[in-house]
Amino acid sequence: MDKNFLQSSLKDSLFTGLIALALFGPIVGLRTVAVNEALVVQPKWLVVALIVAFCAIGRFFINIYSFKKEQRRGEPSSLGKAISNFLDTKGSQIALGAIIFSVIFPFMPFADRYWMDIAIMMMTYIMLGWGLNIVIGLAGLLDLGYVAFYAVGAYSYALFAIHFGWSFWICLPLAGLFAGMFGILLGFPVLRLRGDYLAIVTLAFGEMIRILLLNWYTLTKGPDGLTGIPRPSFFGLPFKRYPDEGVETFHTFFGLEYSPMQRIIFLYYLILVLALITNFFTIKIRRLPVGRAWEALREDEIACKSLGVNPRNTKLTAFAVGAMFGGFAGSFFATRQAFISPESFTFIESAIIVAIVVLGGMGSQTGVVLSTIFLIGLIEVFRDFESYRMVAFGGAMVLIMIFRPKGILAKRKPTITMVKEK
Amino acid sequence: MSEKLLSVENLTMKFGGLIAIDDLSFSAMKDQITSIIGPNGAGKTTVFNCLTGFYKASSGSMFLNKDNKTLDLKKFSDFKVAQKAGVARTFQNIRLFPQMSVLENMMVAQHNKLMAASGFSLLGLINAPSFLRKEKEAKEISKYWLDIINLTNRADDNAGDLPYGDQRKLEIVRAMCIEPYLLCLDEPAAGLNAKESAELNKLLKFIQKEKKTGILLIEHDMSVVMGISDHVVVLNYGKKIFEGTAQETKKSPEVIEAYLGTEE
Numbered sequence: 001m002d003k004n005f006l007q008s009s010l011k012d013s014l015f016t017g018l019i020a021l022a023l024f025g026p027i028v029g030l031r032t033v034a035v036n037e038a039l040v041v042q043p044k045w046l047v048v049a050l051i052v053a054f055c056a057i058g059r060f061f062i063n064i065y066s067f068k069k070e071q072r073r074g075e076p077s078s079l080g081k082a083i084s085n086f087l088d089t090k091g092s093q094i095a096l097g098a099i100i101f102s103v104i105f106p107f108m109p110f111a112d113r114y115w116m117d118i119a120i121m122m123m124t125y126i127m128l129g130w131g132l133n134i135v136i137g138l139a140g141l142l143d144l145g146y147v148a149f150y151a152v153g154a155y156s157y158a159l160f161a162i163h164f165g166w167s168f169w170i171c172l173p174l175a176g177l178f179a180g181m182f183g184i185l186l187g188f189p190v191l192r193l194r195g196d197y198l199a200i201v202t203l204a205f206g207e208m209i210r211i212l213l214l215n216w217y218t219l220t221k222g223p224d225g226l227t228g229i230p231r232p233s234f235f236g237l238p239f240k241r242y243p244d245e246g247v248e249t250f251h252t253f254f255g256l257e258y259s260p261m262q263r264i265i266f267l268y269y270l271i272l273v274l275a276l277i278t279n280f281f282t283i284k285i286r287r288l289p290v291g292r293a294w295e296a297l298r299e300d301e302i303a304c305k306s307l308g309v310n311p312r313n314t315k316l317t318a319f320a321v322g323a324m325f326g327g328f329a330g331s332f333f334a335t336r337q338a339f340i341s342p343e344s345f346t347f348i349e350s351a352i353i354v355a356i357v358v359l360g361g362m363g364s365q366t367g368v369v370l371s372t373i374f375l376i377g378l379i380e381v382f383r384d385f386e387s388y389r390m391v392a393f394g395g396a397m398v399l400i401m402i403f404r405p406k407g408i409l410a411k412r413k414p415t416i417t418m419v420k421e422k
Numbered sequence: 423m424s425e426k427l428l429s430v431e432n433l434t435m436k437f438g439g440l441i442a443i444d445d446l447s448f449s450a451m452k453d454q455i456t457s458i459i460g461p462n463g464a465g466k467t468t469v470f471n472c473l474t475g476f477y478k479a480s481s482g483s484m485f486l487n488k489d490n491k492t493l494d495l496k497k498f499s500d501f502k503v504a505q506k507a508g509v510a511r512t513f514q515n516i517r518l519f520p521q522m523s524v525l526e527n528m529m530v531a532q533h534n535k536l537m538a539a540s541g542f543s544l545l546g547l548i549n550a551p552s553f554l555r556k557e558k559e560a561k562e563i564s565k566y567w568l569d570i571i572n573l574t575n576r577a578d579d580n581a582g583d584l585p586y587g588d589q590r591k592l593e594i595v596r597a598m599c600i601e602p603y604l605l606c607l608d609e610p611a612a613g614l615n616a617k618e619s620a621e622l623n624k625l626l627k628f629i630q631k632e633k634k635t636g637i638l639l640i641e642h643d644m645s646v647v648m649g650i651s652d653h654v655v656v657l658n659y660g661k662k663i664f665e666g667t668a669q670e671t672k673k674s675p676e677v678i679e680a681y682l683g684t685e686e
């Protein structure tokens with residue numbers, strides 16, 4: 001290691017220490033306490049010194065071990081390169097392996113109730129990530145209000161199912177359709193916006209939907225939420241221990257012992273199928289003219305116009321298709337929980353889904369899976385340390401951005417090739 | 423004498439107090455290369471932006487004769503000029519889709535016909551043979567053009583990774599993929615070396631002669647202009663100061679004073 005590099009690393013970490021001092025000095029160092037009914041400032045310089053030292057030393061090690069000179073320009077690290085090379089060349093085998101693993105997962109010996117619940121939650125986030133990947137990854141529209149479509153899907157599913165008593169397979173497409181319509185509704189006013197402006201308006205849209213759900217009491221029961229959403233049935237066979245008179249249930253029909261796990265396993269396969277549909281649909285549509293137009297729009301809108309591509313229709317289809325899959329996922333959420341309230345659709349959900357897409361590598365389907373496992377897994381591991389969960393989440397994002405600045409999987413495959421592949 | 427393809431009449435474009443184009447009239451013939459020259463800031467790019475619907479002209483009119491019909495270009499907004507009127511353009515600062523492959527760039531240019539063939543994606547999703555046939559055709563058209571500019575072997579590389587000269591040529595053939603009646607090129611020779619410049623001339627000649635496409639060319643490089651233009655329009659401060667053949671332009675005292683004189 002040459003001296004110059006060591007020197008600049010040292011300088012950089014000292015600077016980091018200064019920033020940490022400026023930030024943590026007033027926030028952590030100066031604490032006000034009430035003494036005899038008067039507020040007194042109580043300095044805590046030792047804590048500040050520890051934090052500053054931690055930041056500076058940490059930065060120094062990051063400098064030395066990760067920002068090796070040739071990598072300073074955002075080049076992926078060698079480990080990352082090896083991983084993505086592996087994923088690129090063995091991509092289809094890995095995907096097949098992952099699908100097979102997902103299919104046999106419920107029959108693994110360790111797959112108890114806890115693991116199944118986590119698997120279902122991850123699958124839901126993977127599906128949402130794949131849906132949002134269309135809007136952010138392909139069309140390049142930074143949508144921070146994606147949870148709104150998840151909410152619209154969940155509520156429209158719940159309302160249809162409660163009030164009309166329609167079955168899951170009728171309510172699901174209707175909920176998707178509704179969410180898609182909301183996608184277009186959001187799309188129209190933001191057609192001219194890009195980047196930060198678009199992000200702010202979509203964020204506001206997400207909040208508007210949540211507040212609407214909170215206040216439209218006659219329809220949504222506001223903060224009380226909707227209860228009694230019908231549980232899904234296996235093609236008409238309910239999962240119930242004590243069925244109503246004359247009604248066949250799943251376990252009696254198949255001659256099985258009743259177990260609450262049957263319903264969980266069914267829900268797992270349901271979300272697996274929905275997620276895979278989302279995935280294969282996206283892979284396919286990316287290779288169609290509309291998918292290519294989405295990506296072209298992300299690259300250069302003016303060039304698109306000069307070639308006669310209609311930017312309005314192209315953007316609206318991206319919003320609508322992305323929203324539709326959000327709506328499907330919402331339906332699943334509603335039927336799984338049997339209870340929904342606006343609390344489940346806060347901004348933090350949108351933020352997590354955006355993080356999944358961005359950290360996975362914009363537009364990469366496999367990247368979404370990897371970052372979901374990483375991020376949701378991390379949140380789960382920290383479940384017992386409630387207050388540190390978000391710190392861990394943020395830390396994980398920082399780590400990925402340091403080691404893989406363009407996301408876990410950044411390589412993009414062309415949608416059509418001149419030379420036949422392999 | 424060939425037919426008139428484009429006629430611009432009394433075109434004026436104002437940006438606040440600045441008059442970028444001042445009462446400009448000229449016409450371009452079918453199967454001809456018409457050059458617009460003039461010093462920096464003369465308003466050349468603004469003419470293109472008005473023609474292709476990126477700016478709304480303050481006054482004046484622009485007509486395109488297409489299949490014996492006269493289209494009023496003012497009635498078309500940005501993307502419709504390319505889609506409906508068949509006017510294609512390139513940009514002074516190249517605008518490719520840099521993270522997409524060369525072939526994908528060519529396919530996006532054929533978006534409208536492919537979109538129709540894919541039945542708004544429904545036929546495409548089920549791999550309908552009619553769509554696959556169209557897609558194959560579009561790929562062949564792309565290959566045809568890439569062969570002409572010797573880029574077929576790089577068809578699967580990102581467009582942004584090409585050398586500068588190839589990016590220029592790619593932008594031109596990409597524009598040709600919409601099968602335009604009029605092709606507007608904004609300084610295509612800027613930044614090219616002598617060899618690339620000569621190749622560009624050949625390409626433009628080919629488009630003019632074989633494809634019967636009218637070309638409107640903004641150019642600074644006099645060797646390009648004088649070598650291939652059939653007709654030259656000279657702008658200065660938004661006004662037309664001369665119009666004629668390349669030879670006439672070279673000799674015109676006004677032009678020499680306003681433009682050529684200061685350059686050489």
Ligand SMILES: Nc1ncnc2c1ncn2[C@@H]1O[C@H](COP(=O)(O)OP(=O)(O)O)[C@@H](O)[C@H]1O
Nearest residue numbers: 437440442460461462463464465466467468469
């Ligand atoms: N969008 C715009 N807003 C304000 N002024 C503009 C705009 N576009 C061009 N102009 C002005 O119009 C004049 C002509 O510019 P342009 O057409 O780009 O010249 P050039 O002949 O070099 O292509 C310049 O003075 C330029 O500043």
Ligand SMILES: [Mg+2]
Nearest residue numbers: 466467468514
């Ligand atoms: Mg210009």
